[in-house]
Amino acid sequence: MALFNLSSVSDALQDVSDDTKGVSFVGLARKWETEENVKEVVEAINKCPHLNFLNLEGNTLGCEAAKHIGEALKKHPEFKRAIWKDLFTGRMKTEIPPALIDLSQGIMFANAQLTVLDLSDNALGPNGMTGLVDLIKSSSCYSLEELRLMNCGLGITGAKMLAKSLGECYKGSVIAGKPMELKVFAAGRNRLENDGAKALSAVFEDIQTLEEITIPQNGIYHQGMAALAEALKKNPNMKIINFNDNTITSRGAEVLAEAFYAIENLIEINLGDCLLKDEGGQTLSDVLADCHPDLEVVNLSGNEIGPEVGIALANSMGPKESLKKFLLDSNQFGDEGVEQIQQIMEDFGKLDVLSIEDDEGLADDEDCDEENDETEEGEEEEDYEEENEDDEEVVITGVSNLSESKFETSLDNSILLNSTKIDEDDPVAEFCNAKEPKLVDFEKITDEDKLIAIKDFLSNATEDDYLTHLVFTILKLSSISEESKEAQQIALELFKEAFEYAKTKDRLKSVRNFFLIQLGLLKSEEKMFKPKYDIKSCRAALENAINNNSIPDEEKTIFECFLNAAK
Structure with missing residues (x-):
């Protein structure tokens, strides 16, 4: 793909051969928000007679702009390669799903057959995956050959969502008579962990056409490696394996060695920083000595x-005629060991491919590798799980740090309204200020019109605090809404008022994200926070508000994405 300097829309058009025709705005640091400022992209897409690819890497895309690009894509059934790396810099996590949905709808409407989908270096998380699942499981991905999601923060939940969508896509493609032939899967730095690795491995076992799997830095231990090893055995055309910086240990090396015997075409193996130690290293030395003559890179x-x-x-790798790189840096060979390894590689005429820098010297103790593996793995895995025990939902940035009022720092309870006008025995005050909502407290309100009574009570709040208390009151009513139709109806009316008021104060995002946190759909930045309301009932009340148009159209899609993902 040729590079270019963009000076006009025509510069964005790439027209060399059928495979390289397309549109590229790579690396221009554009901020696309509205129809007007994304016009250059839309025009380039519309003017491209054969849109093989669309490269938007290194820009930032907003919801409205994405909608217009999606509309333009509807006219291009020939579209194949979506290269959308680093496309959402500075975006709230709630902005990404609807943007992806609009882009996806354009592709699916055109019935385009994607071969490449690259969304690397975007902070997707599980939330972002809600905007991708429909595309990935659609017929537009039956033809997918490369899926690249490097550094997307998927976590375990996102990995499971991805695995489910890929699985559905594969099954659909088989039924359609054209089984998916995925060749490249890259998802490094995503904290997939064992459970995520297991979920994806099950899909890879079915697909059986993988040639490259790149998943470094994912917190995967030998249990996850065992699942991946089984998947490798079912993919005989595997050529490139990159499991760098996962805790494989000697136990993981054993299961991988079995897989290496089952696949014969490896050209690159990257197991750097995997805590193999001597036992794991020897296991791999044995298998590499026996097979894989075409290896080019081993790390x-x-x-x-x-x-x-x-x-x-060194003795197992020296005879490999195709070897181009053999990396043994930062191990514990000692000066004499380094010299011996260098001499062996020189004798094979391969000294120039060896990298053996930053040696850490001989180990201080000679404890059994297996004992060390068990101790270190147990400690590291325990620490990792404790640190990330809530990682099934992605952290949203910019909610509790907005400091616009007490709203964002009142996650656990509404602050009591302070006013001399409030009667402490008032049942309305008692319900609205209760730490935990109860139907019995709601039923103590004897006013003929409870909605007016609650509104009158909330009017005692200061202007800065009004929205805070309004939202908490909605949550309390929502929490009992499955027990009381009256509470449900009042919540419906207050939802509408809350969003209308938030819009006048330019605080729609704050209100939206606060609801998402309280309903368990987004993780709070406060580690100890746990929702105190009936989440099931609150989500049902939110759906009711959506269905009854109590929430602005621009917010509906976002809420629906999160609610659907939670089902």
């Missing part, structure tokens, strides 16, 4: 491997 750096195993590895 075993940073694995605490000692000199004897390092020498064994």
